[in-house]
Amino acid sequence: MLTIGTLMNDVNGFTDQRATIESDSSRRILICGKTGTGKSYTLGVLIEELERNEDVITIIIDPQGIFWGMAQPNREQEDAVWDWGESPQGLPITVLVPGDPVERYGGEDVVEELENRGVHLQTLKLNPSDISPEMWCELFDLDISELIGSTLFKAVRDCKKKLGRDFFIPDIINEVERGRRMVDKTKEAVIRRLEMAMDWEIFEEVRYLELWEILNHHGVNILDLSPLDPGRHGLRNLVTAVLMRFIFRQRSIAKRKELLNLAQEMPRVWLAIDEAHNFCPSGSSSLAKEILIRWAKEGRQPGLSLIVASQRPSAIDQEVLTQCDIKLVHRITSKDDRRAINALSDDYLDERLDGSLKQIRNVGEAVLIDDTKETVEIVKIRPRWSFHGGN
Ligand SMILES: Nc1ncnc2c1ncn2[C@@H]1O[C@H](COP(=O)(O)OP(=O)(O)OP(=O)(O)O)[C@@H](O)[C@H]1O
Numbered sequence: 001m002l003t004i005g006t007l008m009n010d011v012n013g014f015t016d017q018r019a020t021i022e023s024d025s026s027r028r029i030l031i032c033g034k035t036g037t038g039k040s041y042t043l044g045v046l047i048e049e050l051e052r053n054e055d056v057i058t059i060i061i062d063p064q065g066i067f068w069g070m071a072q073p074n075r076e077q078e079d080a081v082w083d084w085g086e087s088p089q090g091l092p093i094t095v096l097v098p099g100d101p102v103e104r105y106g107g108e109d110v111v112e113e114l115e116n117r118g119v120h121l122q123t124l125k126l127n128p129s130d131i132s133p134e135m136w137c138e139l140f141d142l143d144i145s146e147l148i149g150s151t152l153f154k155a156v157r158d159c160k161k162k163l164g165r166d167f168f169i170p171d172i173i174n175e176v177e178r179g180r181r182m183v184d185k186t187k188e189a190v191i192r193r194l195e196m197a198m199d200w201e202i203f204e205e206v207r208y209l210e211l212w213e214i215l216n217h218h219g220v221n222i223l224d225l226s227p228l229d230p231g232r233h234g235l236r237n238l239v240t241a242v243l244m245r246f247i248f249r250q251r252s253i254a255k256r257k258e259l260l261n262l263a264q265e266m267p268r269v270w271l272a273i274d275e276a277h278n279f280c281p282s283g284s285s286s287l288a289k290e291i292l293i294r295w296a297k298e299g300r301q302p303g304l305s306l307i308v309a310s311q312r313p314s315a316i317d318q319e320v321l322t323q324c325d326i327k328l329v330h331r332i333t334s335k336d337d338r339r340a341i342n343a344l345s346d347d348y349l350d351e352r353l354d355g356s357l358k359q360i361r362n363v364g365e366a367v368l369i370d371d372t373k374e375t376v377e378i379v380k381i382r383p384r385w386s387f388h389g390g391n
């Protein structure tokens with residue numbers, strides 16, 4: 001059970017009664033609200049609760065690079081934390097950095113200082129073989145029905161056939177070079193792109209990396225995407241998609257083993273995505289969208305939970321949105337967004353919901369809609385005991 005704050009009642013305003021969310025089964029949670037209303041903070045509260053109460057792996061997808069602050073105690077709001085009955089405290093944090101941390105963060109001194117502050121930095125590199133031929137083409141914005149796209153597609157597919165999962169970018173280049181019927185110009189165009197990908201320095205070059213080896217099973221994992229370029233088909237989406245695909249596959253295997261009473265060591269996973277509209281945008285495609293929808297729709301069985309936070313609920317793909325059985329709605333003012341939230345909820349909630357949404361005025365307050373319990377409550381989110389690095 002996750003205790004996220006205190007409840008409001010009609011007579012006394014906010015009371016001491018605690019607001020909770022059941023967390024023993026897989027869940028999908030939407031956090032939304034205008035900018036600066038407390039979404040990222042609330043996401044951090046959920047992670048703190050999970051870290052303390054559940055034997056799960058927690059991962060935050062962090063496009064803004066703000067969550068490493070969780071390694072430190074929340075001194076800024078110390079009094080509120082004590083009033084809540086806790087002490088300010090940092091959490092065990094592993095920050096996964098795509099590429100070399102020194103290079104990504106711009107110097108040894110930054111890396112050293114982060115480590116001084118209790119952040120464990122871990123390089124994350126992607127296995128080229130974890131990326132499907134389709135995804136390789138999407139990454140370079142190539143059409144599979146055109147010559148360059150189909151050349152790349154075929155080269156990756158042939159590598160998979162011949163080398164299984166142990167192949168790297170030079171192997172793909174070799175495969176392209178061997179293609180007999182291709183004109184040199186096509187080959188060159190593909191090879192140039194693959195060489196460019198090597199320069200990104202986010203791909204494994206020597207051995208297949210089991211991503212489980214680098215995930216912290218007893219602490220919070222933060223995937224810091226801030227040093228990478230944004231974009232729907234860019235590296236942020238790629239890294240997220242590859243990580244999610246890997247976890248989905250491994251947890252599916254783990255679940256099968258559990259059902260057969262075989263030993264397995266992979267805990268359930270909670271994945272929280274801040275600024276989620278960038279990864280599963282409504283009305284357009286992105287590299288991570290397919291796996292995100294699959295995770296939301298089919299992830300319950302393998303024990304995968306999801307938290308998505310975004311300013312605009314309507315900017316998130318409907319297939320993900322409609323799976324969210326818990327909604328935490330911070331202040332919203334636009335009619336469109338209110339309508340979007342209303343549309344997601346059962347009819348019988350309509351009036352209560354509209355009234356509640358209008359009562360949210362302050363940062364850190366939210367309407368908690370729980371479709372399983374069929375409740376609508378107004379909650380004041382509790383203070384964080386770890387530091388919040390947001391604005
Ligand atoms: N429950 C809370 N208690 C106390 N302070 C809070 C709470 N929630 C948010 N804040 C403060 O409000 C500010 C904005 O919060 P936060 O960064 O979570 O906003 P956001 O909704 O994620 O904004 P953005 O859309 O710009 O990312 C921060 O300084 C944070 O410390």
Ligand SMILES: [Mg+2]
Binds near residue numbers: 040
């Ligand atoms: Mg935020």
